[in-house]
Amino acid sequence: MKPRHKRIVFAAIAVVAIGIAAKLIIASIDKGSSYFYSPKKVLAGEAPKDQVFRIGGLVKVGSMQRIGKTLTVEFIITDNQSAEVTTHYTGILPDLFKEGQGVVAKGRLGENGIFNAEEVLAKHDEKYLAPEVKDALEEAHNEAIKNKETAQ
């Protein structure tokens, strides 16, 4: 083999090795994704105790309330199925925060099962549409489902 051919083989091996390495790293990120815990995992006791961690989920519709005359708000973070975690937070909520919206809250789980958040962040979706367009699309979608149901 000429030196150039050797180098081409080396390059091919390097590219394949990088691909495998990337694949392995991504697989491990997917599995052990610990950026936040779902409410379900928190209730199952999989989240670390006495340590700061993040919960990600939706703010349950109708669950938000202020506690007395303080700045503390209480709301429930849900996965829209069965798991619900009551959360307390004192401070300014982000602009996008509202009921039904996705949130990521960072804090500790108290003894009483209430999550005391130090920081609450709002998530937003990947729909870059004007509100009326989105409503129209959703309406059309619901109608299509209804039509399908009546057809059956």
Add this chain to the structure above:
Amino acid sequence: MIPFFGWLTALLTIGGLYWGFFETPDTLSDQKEYYRIIYIHVGAAWMSMWLYIMMATWALAGLVFQTRLYFMIAKAIAPTGAIATFLALWTGAFWGKTSWGTWWDWDPRMTSELILLFLYMGYMALQSAIDDPRRADRAAALLALVGLVCVPIIFWSINCPNPNECAALHQSSKPGGGNMDPNILIAMLAVALAFWMYSFVAILMRVRNIILERERHTTWVNKLLEKKQ
């Protein structure tokens, strides 16, 4: 070539930003005016990844074919890529503060993009730390190649096969699907293309300077200098 790409850059930037500011909705279904950062943020983030792939490819070609020009192109790409990465992180911080409520968080995509910035800076530092240009080229090329592993991670950190498993603050960014107003898409793509054209201008100019600097002892460069004086 340089003036051609220069004019394209100007045209696309002005056109794209005009379209982005005046032909698009002011508020989205859940975001307000600040969503317009998307025009710069997405283009810069795309360029940061694409330029890294290009840099690593030229570095690899240089290692394989032992051509000095390939290393010079790789070297010329690095600063532009670093600027794009920085711009993506910086505009991202503004967008993050207004929508999520934080300047910075250790979300997988932000973290991997920050690592990309360090890779660019490490490449440039290594390149300039070694005096012998040939050794500097080879060492830096190897670093660029190993760092290439970061790019697919940035991409997959959000768009992983199982959406329930990628827990991130970023929303998913799969193209298409009718989730974007066509006018927003047009403006975003125009500015992204402008970034691309700008990169051509900056990189071509930088390659020219690197060639002149490295060939300064040759007769053709000296003749060029005499002609100018």
